[in-house]
Structure formats: C-alpha cells, structure tokens
Amino acid sequence: MSGRLFVRVLVTGLVAVLCAASPYFGLPAWTPSLATVVALLSVSLMGLNLIFGNTGMLAFGQAAFVALPGYLAGMLSLHLHVPTLAAIALALIATVIVANLVGRIFIRLPGIFFAVGTLGFAFVVEGLARAFPSVTGGASGLVFSEGTQLSGDAWYALALGTLALALASYLGLVRHRYARTLRVVHHDELAAAVVGIDVARVKSRAFTLGCAYSALGGVLLAYFVGVVVPENSGVNRSLEMVGMVMLGGPGRVLGPLLGAGLVQWMFTVAGFAKQYEVLLYGVAFLGTVLFAREGLGGLLQAVWHRIGSAGKLPPQVVDRSSEPAMPLTVGAPGGVALRVEGVAKRFGGVHAIDDVSFEVQHGEVFALVGPNGAGKTTLFNIISGLEMPSAGRVFVEGQDVTSAPVHERAAGIGRSFQVARLVPDLTTAENVMARLDHIAPHMPEAGKRAAALALLGRFGLGELANSRAAQLSAGQRKLVDIARAALGSPSLLLLDEPAVGLTEVELDQLAGLLDKLKQQRCGIVLVEHNIGFLSRVAASGVVLHGGIVIARGPIGAMLQDEAVRNAYLGAIE
Numbered sequence: 001m002s003g004r005l006f007v008r009v010l011v012t013g014l015v016a017v018l019c020a021a022s023p024y025f026g027l028p029a030w031t032p033s034l035a036t037v038v039a040l041l042s043v044s045l046m047g048l049n050l051i052f053g054n055t056g057m058l059a060f061g062q063a064a065f066v067a068l069p070g071y072l073a074g075m076l077s078l079h080l081h082v083p084t085l086a087a088i089a090l091a092l093i094a095t096v097i098v099a100n101l102v103g104r105i106f107i108r109l110p111g112i113f114f115a116v117g118t119l120g121f122a123f124v125v126e127g128l129a130r131a132f133p134s135v136t137g138g139a140s141g142l143v144f145s146e147g148t149q150l151s152g153d154a155w156y157a158l159a160l161g162t163l164a165l166a167l168a169s170y171l172g173l174v175r176h177r178y179a180r181t182l183r184v185v186h187h188d189e190l191a192a193a194v195v196g197i198d199v200a201r202v203k204s205r206a207f208t209l210g211c212a213y214s215a216l217g218g219v220l221l222a223y224f225v226g227v228v229v230p231e232n233s234g235v236n237r238s239l240e241m242v243g244m245v246m247l248g249g250p251g252r253v254l255g256p257l258l259g260a261g262l263v264q265w266m267f268t269v270a271g272f273a274k275q276y277e278v279l280l281y282g283v284a285f286l287g288t289v290l291f292a293r294e295g296l297g298g299l300l301q302a303v304w305h306r307i308g309s310a311g312k313l314p315p316q317v318v319d320r321s322s323e324p325a326m327p328l329t330v331g332a333p334g335g336v337a338l339r340v341e342g343v344a345k346r347f348g349g350v351h352a353i354d355d356v357s358f359e360v361q362h363g364e365v366f367a368l369v370g371p372n373g374a375g376k377t378t379l380f381n382i383i384s385g386l387e388m389p390s391a392g393r394v395f396v397e398g399q400d401v402t403s404a405p406v407h408e409r410a411a412g413i414g415r416s417f418q419v420a421r422l423v424p425d426l427t428t429a430e431n432v433m434a435r436l437d438h439i440a441p442h443m444p445e446a447g448k449r450a451a452a453l454a455l456l457g458r459f460g461l462g463e464l465a466n467s468r469a470a471q472l473s474a475g476q477r478k479l480v481d482i483a484r485a486a487l488g489s490p491s492l493l494l495l496d497e498p499a500v501g502l503t504e505v506e507l508d509q510l511a512g513l514l515d516k517l518k519q520q521r522c523g524i525v526l527v528e529h530n531i532g533f534l535s536r537v538a539a540s541g542v543v544l545h546g547g548i549v550i551a552r553g554p555i556g557a558m559l560q561d562e563a564v565r566n567a568y569l570g571a572i573e
C-alpha cells in the first residue's frame with residue numbers, strides 16, 4: 001500500500017469511527033435513536049441515489065418501495081403468523097419482484113412520463129394502505145411490537161452494520177465499467193445505445209437494484225419505529241427523499257448519508273421550534289439547487305481531492321501509439337462491408353427515404369450527399385439500428401442486421417455525430433473506454449485503459465487522454481468521438497458531418513485519421529456538406545434528394561451531374 005493510500009485509509013477509518021461514536025458525544029438532538037433512523041434511511045436513499053443520482057431516472061415515488069416491505073412483513077406476521085425474520089425476507093423478495101415489474105412497465109417511458117408513473121405508483125400504495133383498514137391498519141397504520149425486543153444500542157449497531165454492508169456493496173458495484181455505463185446512460189441515452197449499451201436493460205436493473213436497497217432500509221426502519229403509516233409511502237415522503245438525495249449530492253457515494261443526516265437532524269432540532277421546520281427545508285433545498293448542485297458530497301469530494309492532489313504531479317500520458325489498440329478484425333480486401341437493399345422509411349405520410357440501395361466496400365470512404373431533409377440522418381439511423389425501416393434490408397459483412405437492436409450492432413458499426421456526444425465529466429480515455437465496456441465486456445480494466453490510450457495515441461489525441469471532455473475544444477471533442485467510433489476496428493463507420501466546425505489543422509488531422517481507418521480496411525460512410533473535404537477523402541457515393549437516390553458513382557462525376565447541381569446547388573458552389 002502506498003504512503004498516500006495508507007493515509008487516506010487511516011483518515012477514512014478515523015472519520016468513520018468518530019461519526020459512528022458521535023451520538024454518544026452529547027451533541028444537541030443527535031442521539032443513538034436519531035442516528036439509527038439516519039443510518040437506515042440512508043440505506044433506502046442509496047437506492048434512490050442509484051436510480052436518480054447515478055442513472056438519471058426521475059423516480060418520484062420511491063417512498064412506495066420503502067413502505068411496501070414494512071406493510072407486507074407486518075401483514076404476514078399479523079394475519080398469517082409468519083415468524084418475523086421469514087416475514088421480512090418474504091416482504092423483501094415480494095417488493096423486489098413488484099419493483100421489477102413496475103420498472104419494466106415504466107422504464108421505456110420518456111422522462112416525465114416515468115416520473116408521473118412512479119408518482120402514480122406511490123399514490124396507489126398509499127391509497128391501498130388507506131382503503132383496506134382491516135388488513136393494513138388504515139390511517140393509523142400497522143403497529144409492530146417485535147422491534148422493542150432489541151435495545152436502542154443493539155438497534156444502532158444493527159443499523160450501522162446494515163449501512164456499512166450497503167455502502168460496501170454500493171462501492172463495489174458502482175465503479176469502473178458499471179459507473180461509466182450509468183454515466184453515459186444518464187447523460188445521453190442515444191449515445192449510450194450507439195456505443196453498445198442496452199439502455200432499457202441497464203435502467204431496468206438499476207431500478208430494481210435501487211428498490212432493493214430502499215426496501216431493505218425501509219423494512220428495518222418500520223420495525224425500529226414500530227409502525228408504518230400510509231404517509232410513509234406517499235408522494236410527500238417521496239419528494240422529501242429526492243430532496244435529501246439532492247442535498248447530499250446526487251450520484252455521490254456518501255450523498256444519501258449526508259442528506260439524510262442533515263435533514264433528519266434539522267427536522268429534530270426544528271421540532272423544538274416547529275414553525276421554522278418547513279422554512280428550513282425550503283432554504284436547504286433551494287440553496288442546493290441554486291448554489292451547490294453537487295450537494296454536500298460534491299463539496300466534500302472537492303476538499304478531499306484538493307488534499308489528495310497537493311504536491312502531486314499531473315498524470316503522465318503514456319505514449320502507446322505504437323501498440324495495436326485491439327486485435328484488428330480486418331475485413332477481407334475488396335469485400336462488402338455494407339449493403340443497403342431497397343430501404344424505405346415512412347413517418348406517417350412523410351416518405352423520408354424510398355427504395356435506397358448501395359454497397360460500401362472495405363477500405364472505401366463512401367459519401368452520402370444531399371440537401372437538408374434529403375433523408376441522410378434517417379438512413380444512418382436505420383443502418384445503425386436506431387430506426388427500423390418500413391421496407392428493405394441492411395447487411396453488414398453479409399449478415400442481415402435489419403431487425404437487430406442498436407446495441408447488438410455496436411461492435412460491427414461505429415457511429416459519430418454532428419455534435420460529439422461525449423460525457424463532459426468523464427475523461428477522454430473514460431469516454432473511449434465506455435465503448436470498450438460493451439464491445440469487449442470481458443477485457444480487464446487495465447487492458448481497456450491501455451487500449452483506449454493506444455487508440456488515442458495512434459490518432460494523435462494521446463495528450464487529451466486525461467482531460468475531461470468538457471475541457472476539450474469542439475473540434476477535439478469531434479475527433480475523439482470519431483476515434484471512439486473506430487475503437488475495436490468495426491466493419492463499418494458512419495460519420496455524420498465530421499468536418500463541420502473543424503479548423504484547417506483539425507481537418508488535416510481528420511483526413512489522416514480517415515486514412516488510417518481505410519488502411520484498417522474499415523468501410524466508411526460519410527455524410528458531409530463540405531464538398532472540398534469530401535472530394536479529398538471520398539472516392540464514390542450517392543446523392544439523395546427528397547429521400548431518393550438521384551445520382552451515384554465516382555465523387556467528381558457525381559457532383560458534376562446536372563440533376564445534382566440543380567438539387568444541391570448551394571452546397572456545391
């Protein structure tokens with residue numbers, strides 16, 4: 001263990017021990033009982049943090065999954081006389097099953113509908129708790145007496161143990177590959193799908209897993225407090241949970257603990273001056289949203305990094321440009337990388353493209369040209385799997401991929417966008433690794449890093465490896481986006497207006513990059529309005545106009561064609 005790491009572990013351990021012992025210091029209102037509530041609530045909030053903070057899903061009804069296991073366990077004990085531990089276990093299993101079903105239903109809904117759906121679920125759970133008083137205790141709730149069999153200190157120890165286990169599992173889970181995957185999904189679902197992430201599956205699993213944490217904290221909290229009431233599962237409670245996650249720092253490991261600790265302590269202190277309670281909440285939440293969006297966790301992390309990096313040299317970029325980035329899957333010389341066969345797409349009454357066919361060879365740069373609205377993006381979306389065609393077929397390396405989902409095509413098809421779709425707070429290398437996570441899932445972390453550095457080095461972008469994407473110029477981001485698309489030597493690269501916004505130097509860099517990709521026998525399809533650049537790098541192509549192919553062949557002859565000049569005059573002259 002290095003000296004610096006040893007100091008960090010020692011400091012962390014000391015702080016953890018001090019925090020655990022703090023309820024016995026006689027701080028105002030900070031008692032073992034309150035600390036038990038905070039610890040168990042933090043476990044529940046960790047679930048919401050995973051769903052909302054890490055994955056970006058607007059789960060506004062999370063309290064339902066905190067209260068539900070309490071109700072289920074209570075009803076099993078009360079009505080069916082199931083022993084306590086078995087009732088808790090069964091209640092947890094049932095809650096996770098319900099969460100999985102709810103997740104599967106709502107996860108495919110766009111942001112606000114997911115939020116409203118989860119709110120609706122919270123209403124349903126609260127409504128059921130009120131509607132059947134003979135089973136649920138109605139407005140006065142279900143009372144548990146089992147919790148009193150443990151002393152206050154024993155409860156505190158149990159809560160701390162549960163929190164420690166939850167934190168350890170969370171830290172083990174949300175790192176490296178999984179952390180990057182969640183970041184990319186959170187930031188940009190379309191880019192996530194194109195780098196190979198099965199977005200619906202990732203979101204559904206994160207939701208179920210998050211609900212499992214919420215349920216664990218919730219069921220223990222119900223036994224500790226001795227009662228579960230309908231309000232515990234309702235919308236107000238759910239929104240308070242969101243507020244606590246925001247206050248602690250969304251996506252931060254310690255965010256739930258900090259948020260729960262501060263809010264519950266404020267709540268207890270303000271309890272002595274009840275009229276200030278809501279005002280305190282309001283000020284704390286507004287202050288977070290307006291002035292500290294990274295929450296308390298973000299502030300602490302900044303301080304921690306400052307201490308950790310004092311006197312430390314900036315990370316060295318290792319030049320691995322001479323190493324192969326990954327085993328090259330080189331296409332057969334002269335083979336067909338892409339065949340588009342009679343593809344059509346209708347959006348209602350709009351014929352975006354109609355009966356488009358062409359082939360792209362390995363090692364060829366193929367131009368897809370046309371005025372705005374010609375159907376180029378729609379065609380790219382169909383080839384990469386973001387849209388299904390209304391008619392026709394798409395073959396990559398001779399394989400019919402027409403109905404394959406986008407993430408399953410990612411290894412064979414790399415795609416870049418008009419505006420680079422990188423995650424701003426990940427480094428350049430991490431953004432590149434996010435693609436490797438899914439096209440080479442079994443590669444060890446160190447191997448992925450080496451492969452990312454090698455790729456960036458080979459394309460002259462090695463110096464950017466440790467910079468956050470937000471620090472790069474627009475042109476640099478674009479080059480990184482293109483290099484990332486080329487990772488793993490896909491059979492086919494779809495580049496959407498790669499030259500837009502690049503300086504002369506960057507254009508030369510891009511031309512060099514395309515040359516290297518041609519040598520790797522990659523088939524490249526280029527949508528580009530910069531005719532000078534196009535003529536420099538592409539040999540042949542097709543011109544689309546109004547969704548149909550109006551010209552095809554060698555680039556020079558194609559652009560001289562009368563019909564093309566009429567349709568596309570502004571761009572060519």
Ligand SMILES: Nc1ncnc2c1ncn2[C@@H]1O[C@H](COP(=O)(O)OP(=O)(O)OP(=O)(O)O)[C@@H](O)[C@H]1O
Pocket residue numbers: 347350351352370371372373374375376377378379
């Ligand atoms: N999701 C959609 N729903 C309805 N119409 C659409 C949709 N996507 C594209 N279209 C229509 O399909 C046609 C082709 O659009 P597309 O974006 O593919 O053209 P483009 O050549 O990429 O244009 P640009 O260069 O401006 O991006 C346009 O008429 C557009 O309005």
